[in-house]
Amino acid sequence: MSTQLISxxxxxxxxxxxxxxxxxxxxxxxxxxxxxxxxxxxxxTLLHPHDQGFWWLLVEPPLLVVGVxxxxxxxxxxxxxxxxxxxDED
Amino acid sequence: MExxxxxxxxxxxxxxxxxxxxxxxxxIVGAEVWDRRAWRAYLWPSxxxxxxxxxxxxxxxxxxxxxxxxxxxxxAQTMMLAGAAxxxxxxxxxxxxxxxxxxxxxxxxxxxxxxxxxxxxWLFARAAFLHHALGWAxxxxxxxxxxxxxxxxxxxxxxxxxxxxxxLSVFLYSDRDVAPIFGHLSERAGPPxx
Numbered sequence: 221m222s223t224q225l226i227s228x229x230x231x232x233x234x235x236x237x238x239x240x241x242x243x244x245x246x247x248x249x250x251x252x253x254x255x256x257x258x259x260x261x262x263x264x265t266l267l268h269p270h271d272q273g274f275w276w277l278l279v280e281p282p283l284l285v286v287g288v289x290x291x292x293x294x295x296x297x298x299x300x301x302x303x304x305x306x307x308d309e310d
Numbered sequence: 311m312e313x314x315x316x317x318x319x320x321x322x323x324x325x326x327x328x329x330x331x332x333x334x335x336x337x338i339v340g341a342e343v344w345d346r347r348a349w350r351a352y353l354w355p356s357x358x359x360x361x362x363x364x365x366x367x368x369x370x371x372x373x374x375x376x377x378x379x380x381x382x383x384x385x386a387q388t389m390m391l392a393g394a395a396x397x398x399x400x401x402x403x404x405x406x407x408x409x410x411x412x413x414x415x416x417x418x419x420x421x422x423x424x425x426x427x428x429x430x431x432w433l434f435a436r437a438a439f440l441h442h443a444l445g446w447a448x449x450x451x452x453x454x455x456x457x458x459x460x461x462x463x464x465x466x467x468x469x470x471x472x473x474x475x476x477x478l479s480v481f482l483y484s485d486r487d488v489a490p491i492f493g494h495l496s497e498r499a500g501p502p503x504x
Binding site for chain 2: 238241242245246274275276279281284285287288291292296297299300303304307
């Protein structure tokens with residue numbers, strides 16, 4: 221086996237490991253938000269909305285964390301993984 | 311209709327968290343892959359610039375002292391400068407690599423402003439503790455983008471910057487207007503929230 225082929229395969233393995241890492245960032249963030257919601261449920265005022273003001277009902281930190289994870293997983297990660305796969309094909 | 315200060319911190323934490331995820335992904339895949347799509351190359355500098363713009367209303371509506379106004383104004387200016395410099399470099403309008411220094415400058419100025427404008431000690435209340443912690447984290451974190459200017463291919467510096475922003479985001483999410491920290495709360499801080 222040529223050294224060029226070995227180094228190409230090593231580079232491809234590294235790219236697929238990076239793709240997996242990128243794919244995990246969004247779900248891990250979402251998981252962090254969900255875990256936080258279970259640890260501090262009182263920070264989700266939607267669960268007990270009586271006598272809460274507008275801002276307390278609008279800004280729910282654990283849900284914001286989940287939201288960031290969703291945005292990243294849906295809009296940023298797929299394109300990056302696609303580009304890494306294209307590099308593998310090239 | 312003004313949001314409480316803690317809510318503003320949480321909203322900024324959300325912006326920093328998204329920014330940090332983008333920078334972390336960029337550190338993982340490398341700048342060459344990240345910049346393969348034009349919109350993605352503009353994404354994180356635009357986010358940074360936007361966060362800088364949003365600091366202006368914070369400066370105007372949450373000014374309870376001159377030092378607060380100066381600190382918030384300094385953050386707004388340096389974050390906008392860093393975002394604009396990176397946008398200029400991506401667009402090709404700026405060519406000198408020294409423009410990348412705007413990012414460590416933003417973090418260093420933010421750190422110093424945080425430390426200077428917090429008048430109380432670490433254990434006065436949670437907000438005071440977090441201001442000190444945020445200030446030192448920003449100041450130490452400024453080392454990563456500074457090193458990245460001289461060693462742009464070293465991914466550890468890029469990852470260090472991203473993780474610094476994750477830490478800043480966690481600190482901002484932890485903020486409460488009046489709350490104890492490690493069981494300490496000064497009598498002068500007022501009645502604690504939950």
